[in-house]
Amino acid sequence: MSVYPYLPFILVGSLTRDFIITPGGTALNDVQGGHLFYTAAGLQHWEKQIGLVSRIGRDYPEEWIEKLQRFGMDTRGIKRTALPIDQRFFISFVENGEKTNQQPLAHYAKNDLLLPKQLLGYTLPVQREDSRTERTAQTIIAREIPPDYTDSRCIHFCPMDFLTHNLITQHFAQFGQKMITIEAGEGYMVPTFRKVLPTLVKGLSAFITSEAKLRSLFFDRKDMGLWEMAEEIAGWGVENVVIQPENFENLLLDSIHKRKYQLRPYLSKVINRIGINASFCGGFIAGLANTYDPTLALVYGNVASSFVAEGNYPYYSMDVMQGLTKARVDSLKNYVKAI
Secondary structure, three states, rough: OOOOOOEEEEEEEEOEEEEOOOOOEEEOOOOOOOOOHHHHHHHOOOOOEEEEEEEEEOOOOOHHHHHHOOOOOOOEEEEEEOOOOOOOEEEEOOOOOOOOOOOHHHHHHOEEEEEEEEEOOOOOOOOOOOOOOOOOOOOOOOHHHHHHHHHEEEEEOOOHOOOOOOOHHHHHHOOOOOOEEEEEOHHHHHHHHOHHHHHHHOOOOOOOOOOOOOHHHOOOOOOOHHHHHHHHHHOOOOEEEEOOOOOOEEEEEEEOOOOOEEEEOOOOOOOOOOOOOHHHHHHHHHHHHHHHHHHHHHHHHHHHHHHHOOOOOOHHHHOOOOOHHHHHHHHHHHOEEOO
């Protein structure tokens, strides 16, 4: 018998050290971030017992891991490796919403800000197509996952490399029936991967992707619309396909009931644009696991992302007034639109 408490949710993803210039020209230097962090932030509105799986480098702050623990999250699955992992992430926004992660020195200078010393030598990682056989320093290794994590009923994969999504989903699936969901990784959402993706996604409870990644996957099929793309993915054996356009609305294809839905974003002021999609995923999987209704899951996800959008401080979304989460869910239920 395990000496650890049962964890109903396991999240697998990456953690980053973020350097952000906000639309107002304010610098947020070396703050906690990453898909895993923001997905957990979205999920924790409904579930506190969450197991986290990731790989971090030598210089990732230990106090950030300890802070996650103080929120009740289980961090035994976060492994510090001796391999060099550059977890810095830079992004700059301008008032019209456009963003860039290139040339941080120029953007700090433009806003009369000093370049933080932690960004010296930073270069934007080159986005390459994922390998189907070779691991990266952040690829999750099955033997590093705590054995009791495989008892969990809900496993969510944040955007990661193809090998992590392909092999670790299989690792969890062999331990009984699971609700497994994936937010698409950028490195394999390209036409050359379409032949192997059906094997990856077959049996998923949900496959979640941005509109940009979806269009990249079907780049050579310009005659297809978004719903046609979603239907093709659903035909590979996925119960729910969720699309996240740039305007923060959410589209859902429920392949079991053959229905399509649309939900506009919660009407709140967008102060922060980092982590919105990831926090949506946290809310969505909470809704799907608790209600078994994908349209309600859409609402949960939208509410979770609304809290992240309202404040720049990374932990802002985790400190909301009692009752506000339920109030927003109740408010948004009426805005789910069947198409």
